[in-house]
Amino acid sequence: MNPYPVATPDTPSPASTTVPLYLQIALRMAQMVASGALKVGQRLPSVRDSAVQNGVSVSTVVQAFHYLEEHGLVQPRPKAGYFVASASKTLATNLVRKIRHQPAAAHAQTNTAPAVTAIKPLASFAGYSPKDKDFFDTDRIRVALSRATRLKRNTLIEYSSSAGTTALRDAVALRALHLGCALRGEDIVITAGCIQAITLCLQAVTQPGDLVAIESPTFFGFLDVLASMHLKALAIPTDPRTGVSLPALQLALQTQPIRAVLLVPTLSNPQGAVMPLTQKRALAHLVAQHQVPLIEDVVFNDLLASDARRKAVKAFDTQGWVMTCGSFAKTVSPGIRLGWVEAGRWSQAVATLKRVQGASTNAVLEYALADLLTQGNYEAHLRRLCLQMKQRLGQARRLIQTSFPRGTRVYDPPAGYTLWVELPVQVDTMDLFALCKAQGILIGPGQLFCSSQQYRHFLRLSFAGAWSAVEQDALTEVGRLACTLQADKQAKPAPDPTRIGRTDFMYGDRVCVHDLW
Template identity: 60%
Template sequence: MASAPELTPSSTSPLYAQIAQRMALLIDHRAFKPGQRLPSVRDLAATNGVSISTAVQALRWLEERNLVEARPKSGYFVAQSGRALALPATSRPPRRSMVVERQSRAEVLMALAETSHVVSFGGACPKDPLFFDETRVRTALNRATRAHRFSLVEYSDSPGSQALRTAAVQRALHLGCQLEADNIVVTASCIHAVGLCLRAVSKPGDIVALESPTHFGFLDLLESLNLRVLEIPTHPKEGISLAALQLALDTQPVKAVLTVPTLSNPLGAVMRHQNKKALVKMLADRQIPLIEDVVFNDLMASDERRKAAKAFDVDGGVMVCGSFSKTVAPGIRLGWVEAGRWHDTVRRLKRTQGVPTNAVLENALADLVTQVGYESRLRRLSQYMKERLSEARDLIAQSFPKGTRVSAPPSGYTLWLELPEQFDAMQLFRQCQREDIIFGPGGLFSATDRFDHCLRLSFAGPWTHVEKRALVRMGELARQQMGVVVAPG
């Protein structure tokens, strides 16, 4: 049995990774079988002559790759494989750039927004009350309102409060980035930050390269700025293809690259650190800016896996954009950007566009992300989502047509499904809509029609027996469309 390159031990890898890769090979060769308990942390440390913390890192490496699962007070066990689900194929978009013209998406986007009376697998913004402590958020807002009450009757065009910019710098350390608060600009959202970056480095008609499939919000933004899109082949686990990107840069006048290297939306792909470093160098050699969205990085369970491409930036060529809407409080929809060489331009654009941010919200958010226990809450959220996605994959394996391929992200809120090419995701969307079930048809995530047989499912909302039954029902409808007889009940 051939082993994946990531499972092959390398002397250049950190010690914990070498241990984990050796164990991964044992799992791959079924020396450890599904459901079997692994050696304890202490035993693993003693056997390899390493510290307890190194042994824990090795087990987390395996856990983040869905090879093992942690059970409270019981230890680590080899993950149960269930029915085999292949990953989606690496995308193969056209090699030419194109104008984004997707007016037909408006109907679907409106349906995704109207989710008050439906089971929604549509939005990637978390809506499950279990994710967030509403009392904690309200308390922080009350404190900020008392401390900064005069800001509510004052006009401000500042780059953001010192407290939130400092908090963003502190959180960036978990991404491997050493930033300066004076270089942070607070924005109305992460997508607003991305928009400022695009305006700073491009003009209408320019070409922007990005992953394929990509977040539909990026496509809307590029369309509004009259920018051309060049979609780059993307692997569902490893992320954007560097070879394909290099070919694109050699043959087309790309002005910027827009990526989500960690937990990309919708695939949930995570680029390896060496590939992030190579990406940064490739673009630096050509003086092409990289716009990096790190909004999902904190959903990874450890700093080692959270590391951003920005961590490898040495000349200010990476413009990093983030927010805390996916991990702290979606209602406080503030973002931030460190724009590297384009800092002054981005700061000016925020001011001239007249999109000020609110000091009370900024200070409340700074309070929330610097509280003791925030990091442990992130780890719990990451584990919670990992378990939820695993359960959803099992239901998809049982319910959807044979041949359905499903992404396997280490965390995050979304799964990407690829069905046989003759499948019509929009037909399924309309059928599900009549039964008050909503999801994201694959056509939303590209400027082409190449993903009309795909769909994105978001599990950011409640996850009860109602949602699980709805997911099974989606599978039944998909099987009916493929001509599979579905037994009643």
């Protein structure tokens, strides 16, 4: 599921096609408050639920909630959502009247999104899964699938082992040698992607309410998994080059009841940091010393060109405290939704969890993936992919350097599909997201990768999709819009400290609070 508010067709209410969608939603909310259906202090539905109920995009609902907040009808509460404000029935009645009598021309000027919501985005720098057909040998994938279907057709009418086929488990163990890990196929469990592997690991070592240490910033998918399992996240600061701060993690382990550590030590998402081998060794020793499991995501390790840099923390684990999760969606085929986990001390527990949950994976796909992984040209394919992305990221960095606001910093990961961009503090990337969406361009605001205001002027740009003149022009346009935002903020007078307001951007039920003017 794409985490970003994407440009999808929004179905207008039959009541009025001249009123923007976000105002139609705001009108319905105001009517419910005026009628007493929503009472003072009551929590509004989450942004995600409201989007589904109204058949609109998440960004449309966010705009509606912001409108209600600006008019005093609702108020945000950090990490809780939006609630009906006190003494709001009169406000609601007045707001209903205002929306109904607002001229259509004013609606057209206020709402900038409808111009692009009904068309396919011009360019997307938001997703992470590789979509460029040039990245993968589709003919080789098709042949492997055909061969597996022909030779293993009986598996289509049989129950397969919940842990996975021996062929793929052994192939994963063989590939793990490139990570510096000597794994046994019998200890490996095949999963439906890396996220499922991580979820199984968390289920094996935590209970609801437990504290899990994560990087900051981190992959938004991890935040969603933790929230869905009712786990608490403790953010550990990271360096964009060398990854998580080990002194900070050590202090947290000494002072907090941490039950698990969840990290991407190699090509972290979104920063692209790679921990030096000495720090990976120290990390393995640290979690063993404190007897706290480390859930290590190695999904990006193969994107590095050499085995020396690919080496996982698991390679330094001698006591089984590291639970290693991976997949080949970023290097073989995103469509073959298969991952794997070697859970160390908890290997049997993870295998049992997968079995009792009935989460068996498709045996034919497993045989096909095992075939692809053991073919002799896989390493050559990885080298071509690494070179291709290195050249693409270099081109993107040069475009950013020439078109983005002065003072912009672009981090330089050694590989991967994304760039982590720090814009001048005047540029709020949630505002930039709205401007870009109006132009048919999707980006990844930094707020999605944390639960605080720390990264509100950061941006993750993904180059895993097409990379033609259209995308390059779109990247230049993102820079131009960022320059416009910066100029607008600099032109405004200094704010009155007594009038600082707060607003919330909600992704699902997660609320990121930041100051706005």
